Amino acid sequence: MASANRPLVTGFPGSDHDHGVCREAVLARADALCRSRGMRFTRLRRQVLELIWDEHRPVKAYELLERLRAERAGAAPPTVYRTLDFLLQEGLIHRVESLNAYVGCGDPGHLHPVQLLVCRCCAAVAELADDEVARLLRHKAGRMGFQADSAVVEVEGVCPQCSS
Amino acid sequence: MASANRPLVTGFPGSDHDHGVCREAVLARADALCRSRGMRFTRLRRQVLELIWDEHRPVKAYELLERLRAERAGAAPPTVYRTLDFLLQEGLIHRVESLNAYVGCGDPGHLHPVQLLVCRCCAAVAELADDEVARLLRHKAGRMGFQADSAVVEVEGVCPQCSS
DNA sequence: ATGGTAATGTTATACCATACCAAATTCATC
DNA sequence: GATGAATTTGGTATGGTATAACATTACCAT
Structure with missing residues (x-):
């Protein structure tokens, strides 16, 4: 298991990148981090973070919404934006201003x-x-x-x- | 008159800032620049750039639209966005990504x-x-x-x- | 004048984000 | 386990940002 003080993801994923491992590590870290702060890493929050980490690319909110609906029929814009706000506040994702999109943070847990x-x-x-x-x-x-x-x-x- | 190779506006305007002079200098430079490039500094483009330079602050597109309508009744979103695109391309303004807003460039004319x-x-x-x-x-x-x-x-x- | 190019007018619509209130879930405490 | 406060999620509506597509007008060289 990765150290809790070392970045999980740095740079661009090369051809040897095992994204399954990468994803699991990121999600496990997110879970641990939320726990340690007394915040809830709920099913919804986990689902959204998973969707964001499907690729090392920024994802748009409505793209996320569409994909989320596969697992959660009633999802609406506020569902996504509230969850994004939470993930941003906890430092688990970044907003890409120049794209109006969101991307996973490879080094959550410290400012x-x-x-x-x-x-x-x-x-x-x-x-x-x-x-x-x-x-x-x-x-x-x-x-x-x-x-x-x-x-x-x-x-x-x-x-x-x-x-x- | 300011040299054509020196920035017109640098830093934050202090208490001694004469904004009338600042505005005129900026508009004159814009006009000269467009001419020298064979582009047209039309009435609309001048109006929009003037509105942007009303203050040393970013202005939002719809705020601009509203103010533009005082001088140009039929103005619609494309009127503003097309003009903003032109001004951006000519390097006369900058887009502030983190605010979805636009601000005058204090040093147009060189990359x-x-x-x-x-x-x-x-x-x-x-x-x-x-x-x-x-x-x-x-x-x-x-x-x-x-x-x-x-x-x-x-x-x-x-x-x-x-x-x- | 005429025809081509650039600029602007106009309508509609797509995309991005939040306000607001109701219902459900969670969790500490009894 | 029941209870109630607080957090989370559901659901509707709407505000704010930006562009597509096509019609019309202005400009300019010939």
Whole structure:
């Protein structure tokens, strides 16, 4: 079992990526995390997080809704958005602002800066958690008299698989 | 008159900011730029850009639409969105992804990386064009095998006016 | 004037997100 | 186990963001 202090998913999944294992690890971590915080990792929340982790790609809310309805006939937009809000608050997923979409967090459980790498070819997403970037931004902002709290950083480009 | 190679607006407007002058300079530059590229800076485009530059804050599309209707009764969503697309393409405005809003570009006329500083208190926006940030992001992305083309960078925090 | 291109008008609709209240579930306590 | 408070989920309606598709008008070179 993965350490509770190490990221579960970093970078783009290579050809050796066993997604079954990846998924289970992520879900197990989510469950443990919620428990430890006294939050409930309910059936609905688990279902939605599973759907998000079906691929290493951002998923749109209504796409999620459609897929969720296969398991849960009455699901409506609020069902999805409420669950997404919960998962965002618990740091289990990230919102991709430039796509209006949501993607699993590969390193839940600790606060960390987030920089997303989004492939414009296949839409795969990898996640950096680079303090140097965060520090530099804070510093540059500070020189303008701006007190930086957080940042949305989404890099668009081409992932290793697509460029080869 | 400002040099054609120097940014017109940098940082947050201080108490000495003469917005009338700022606005006129921006509009004159936009006009000159469009001319030099063989594009038409039409009445509609000028009206929309003026509305955007009413303040150093992001404006929402439907807010813009409402205000535009004062001058142009028949305006509809496509009127606004088409004009926004034009202004974006010409680099005269930026889209703020984290707010679904649009803000004037203080340094149109040359390609430059953009990092926006958004005050969560008063919504004022300043614009960095920092190559060091852009380079660092490209470098960090490159270490993941990712070829970075561009980036959305939006820093949330508190501006000098609001923190004092 | 004329014809081609670019810009704008107009209607409809798709997509993204939340407000609001009701019903059901969970959980601590008795 | 029953009870009641709090959380979660169901369900309806609506607000907010953005674009498709086609008609019409304005501009400009010839």
